[in-house]
Amino acid sequence: MKKIVTIGGGTGHYTILRGLKNYDVDLTAIVSIVDNGGSSGELRVEFGILPPGDLRNCLLALADNIKLKDLMDLFDYRFTGNGNLANHNLGNLILTALTQKHKDIGKAIKSASNILNISGKVLPVSLDNTDVYAETYDGGRLEGQVQVSYPLKNTRIRKIWLNPEAYVYRESAEAIRNADLIVISPGDLYGSLVPNLIVKGIKEALQESKAKIVYVCNLVTKQGTHGFKASDFAREIEKYLDKKIDFTICNTKKPTQNIQDKYKKEDSYFVEPDLSGENIIKEDLLEELEINRLMTARHNPEKTAKLIMSLI
Secondary structure: OOOOEEEEHHHHHHHHHHHHHHOEEEEEEEEEOOOOOHHHHHHHHHHOOOOOOOOOOOOOOOOOOOOOOOHHHHOOOOOOOOOOOOOOOOHHHHHHHHHHHHHOHHHHHHHHHHHOOOOOEEEEEOOOOEEEEEEOOOOOOOOOHHHHHHHOOOOEEEEEEEEEEOEEEEHHHHHHHOOOOOOOOOOOOOHHHHHHOOOHHHHHHHHHOOEEEEEEOEEOOOOOOOOOHHHHHHHHHHHHHHOOOOEEEEEEOOOOOHHHHHOOOOOOOOOOOOOOOEEEEEOOOEEEEOOOOOOEEOOOHHHHHHHHOOOO
8 A cells, every 4th residue: 555645734734635535545644733823822822732723624634524524523613702712623622632631642643533533644743842933035033833824915934943943753754754655735835834844854754765755836825925936836845845846736727706806805816837847747726615604715635636646
């Protein structure tokens, strides 16, 4: 059975996993641990745990969405109102409880994996509590994932780092070394993807791995990547990987005008697939969905997974 490792965080990672779980592969998701906003950020501060949100999303992506739909909906439930639990996600609270019970986030994730009977494995990139920082081209400094992910308009990021330094989780490094294919998922470039790549030990594991590296490029830009084309995303990934990407998958279809107008209000724009060459795969991968009453652009999980599987 072929071994596929995905690296990422957020909804892009979730989408890739939803597609890949339908294939007969040994699938491992390695997940970012620098989120400091929303429910995850609050639980991180209050209980001193790793942020659970991206881990929860990956667990749900790999669960059986037919047999366990009610349980998945429960894990994804977000409390409303004005009480202490307002805006907290039940799945985040369950992971927090499991972490306190087992005194180990790794064991907590394994317990949640058993509850959800997931197809594959979810691992944090590191067990260390760390934050992401960035320096901008105008000499500014961004502190924490929220600031790095949502800087002021037209801010350009020069470099990012983690403080304190984080070291790769042993099981994550092992999964990378033994992989046949490594997929860097679409997602927030500086707030979610690159922080995985600068964890101590990740580069060494990637250098020791014989796996091909596939990068699934983002559909749209956001704050911090204003004006980026596919080549800019790939260049930044390779800079922090310290290694060439073997294949880059790019979406070619522009969103409808309604979606473009919606993203424009968020200072986000369609990523032009300007790369070319035999290792560049271009396809219509765009899917427009209504999520929480808002139209949203996502990668089509089935189409994207099929392209990834064709590379094994």
